[in-house]
Amino acid sequence: MSTQAAEERELAVVIGLEVHVQLETETKIFCGCSTDAVDAEPNTNVCPTCLGLPGALPVVNEAAVEAAVKVGKAIDADVPEETRFHRKNYYYPDLPKNFQITQYDEPICQNGSLSIEVGGERREIGIERAHLEEDPGSLQHVGGNIDTADYTLVDYNRAGIPLLEIVTKPDFRGADEVRGFLAKLEEVLEYLGVFDSGRDGSLRVDANVSLVDASEVDEDGSIDDAVLADANRTEVKNISSHKGAQKALSYEVTRQRNAIRRGRVVEQETRHWDETRGITVSMRSKEEEADYRYFREADLPPLRVAGWKSELSIPELPDARRERFREEYELSSEAADKLTSTKAVADFYEAVAEEFDPDLAATWVADNLLGELNYRDMTVTDVEDRLEEFRRLIELVDDEEITAKNAEEVVLRSMLDDGDDPETIVERDGLGKTDDDEVVAAVETAIEGNPEAVEDYHAGEEGALNFLVGQVMAATGGSADPGTVNGLLRERLDG
Ligand code: ADP
Ligand code: MG
Ligand code: ZN
Numbered sequence: 001m002s003t004q005a006a007e008e009r010e011l012a013v014v015i016g017l018e019v020h021v022q023l024e025t026e027t028k029i030f031c032g033c034s035t036d037a038v039d040a041e042p043n044t045n046v047c048p049t050c051l052g053l054p055g056a057l058p059v060v061n062e063a064a065v066e067a068a069v070k071v072g073k074a075i076d077a078d079v080p081e082e083t084r085f086h087r088k089n090y091y092y093p094d095l096p097k098n099f100q101i102t103q104y105d106e107p108i109c110q111n112g113s114l115s116i117e118v119g120g121e122r123r124e125i126g127i128e129r130a131h132l133e134e135d136p137g138s139l140q141h142v143g144g145n146i147d148t149a150d151y152t153l154v155d156y157n158r159a160g161i162p163l164l165e166i167v168t169k170p171d172f173r174g175a176d177e178v179r180g181f182l183a184k185l186e187e188v189l190e191y192l193g194v195f196d197s198g199r200d201g202s203l204r205v206d207a208n209v210s211l212v213d214a215s216e217v218d219e220d221g222s223i224d225d226a227v228l229a230d231a232n233r234t235e236v237k238n239i240s241s242h243k244g245a246q247k248a249l250s251y252e253v254t255r256q257r258n259a260i261r262r263g264r265v266v267e268q269e270t271r272h273w274d275e276t277r278g279i280t281v282s283m284r285s286k287e288e289e290a291d292y293r294y295f296r297e298a299d300l301p302p303l304r305v306a307g308w309k310s311e312l313s314i315p316e317l318p319d320a321r322r323e324r325f326r327e328e329y330e331l332s333s334e335a336a337d338k339l340t341s342t343k344a345v346a347d348f349y350e351a352v353a354e355e356f357d358p359d360l361a362a363t364w365v366a367d368n369l370l371g372e373l374n375y376r377d378m379t380v381t382d383v384e385d386r387l388e389e390f391r392r393l394i395e396l397v398d399d400e401e402i403t404a405k406n407a408e409e410v411v412l413r414s415m416l417d418d419g420d421d422p423e424t425i426v427e428r429d430g431l432g433k434t435d436d437d438e439v440v441a442a443v444e445t446a447i448e449g450n451p452e453a454v455e456d457y458h459a460g461e462e463g464a465l466n467f468l469v470g471q472v473m474a475a476t477g478g479s480a481d482p483g484t485v486n487g488l489l490r491e492r493l494d495g
Contacts, residue, residue: 052097077112126169
């Protein structure tokens with residue numbers, strides 16, 4: 001093909017993901033060591049099994065298997081009656097056994113899917129498989145990078161932490177879709193209670209990228225398997241966030257496009273996403289499956305999970321809950337999105353909506369509470385156990401004991417900052433609505449004390465009235481209703 005022709009070729013982007021997520025369990029996948037790798041001193045959460053000492057035998061953690069089956073249920077995957085573990089052999093200092101226990105041709109989840117919405121369009125992303133495996137340890141290169149470091153430290157606290165590797169079909173047609181998928185996946189996993197996105201390194205993504213002739217894409221968006229197999233692809237490693245994924249993939253797509261434009265072939269290789277430089281760099285030629293010499297893990301019997309998928313229950317998932325919020329509580333899409341952003345927020349909202357009008361509850365949770373929490377770098381989880389206090393705060397406004405403005409700007413803020421309960425704050429700051437006599441007296445005082453403002457008012461200056469309202473509000477500690485004060489003043493001045 002001439003360079004000219006190459007320039008004119010229209011190309012379609014093809015991306016498939018291998019996503020490693022850390023499953024939230026108390027203990028590791030094949031031993032009883034704690035999974036608390038972050039707070040512990042290096043190499044303290046270890047035992048003969050996760051250190052790979054001779055003779056130590058693995059035992060499967062039921063909680064990890066349950067988590068995987070729940071994910072399978074959420075992505076509508078097939079969970080076979082029996083599943084099996086394999087050894088993936090490679091030598092690297094972070095892998096003390098010189099093999100990783102993983103799953104090969106009989107993974108725990110097969111043929112699932114997850115629907116995403118990108119640019120207002122719904123798309124179904126195929127999930128080929130999801131399998132359980134153990135995390136290796138972590139390496140810390142001191143004084144440089146892997147090539148230049150003075151020495152390298154190894155910490156096996158992470159070795160044996162349960163991972164689920166989720167492999168998608170090559171169904172992504174752009175970096176934005178990948179970002180949307182990862183966000184959605186995290187949301188679903190968090191709803192299931194099997195994942196914590198706040199944990200360092202809990203999501204790691206390898207992305208396979210190729211470009212094919214646009215004419216190969218069928219009308220329904222699918223691409224022939226043979227074309228996909230033939231396309232030269234790169235595998236981009238070291239992606240650890242949605243944002244990182246979008247940047248890395250935009251870069252890699254452009255790099256491949258430019259190569260093709262210049263008439264070069266895209267090498268089939270593994271590339272490393274360098275977050276600080278914002279580029280992908282060639283690491284090595286891609287390993288072939290044969291390099292790993294997979295064979296059955298003879299120390300673990302086949303795992304029978306027949307019936308687990310129907311026996312294990314999972315909570316209502318984000319899409320369904322969003323839809324129900326719109327219908328049942330008649331919320332706007334925007335409010336429903338906000339109120340289902342995490343399971344904790346949705347649960348909190350429903351607990352409030354049980355007692356109050358759904359709209360009022362939505363305003364209080366979505367606008368007031370989430371806004372104030374966000375400002376303080378807090379989440380609903382931090383105030384879950386104060387649901388009753390929060391309900392009483394809304395009750396105070398609902399019963400017209402305090403003004404909405406004071407409730408929001410004084411009481412709620414003080415509840416979050418000082419941890420006091422609403423009644424204590426109302427009492428302490430004298431926020432209870434002032435009785436009428438007191439307001440009338442304050443109106444009188446304001447008029448008597450400010451003859452100039454009264455004169456200005458009679459001369460037609462509206463600003464003068466606002467000034468007097470302000471005087472009364474100040475005198476009553478902000479607890480009078482501004483509308484009432486306004487009316488009382490006019491009555492007195494005009495009469
Ligand atoms: P391998 O055996 O090389 O790991 P797999 O068939 O297991 O290959 O696929 C690994 C990942 O590569 C999957 O996420 C899949 O969606 C993706 N993939 C397959 N073909 C392509 C392609 N042509 N372009 C981009 N990604 C692809
Ligand atoms: Mg693979
Ligand atoms: Zn251990």
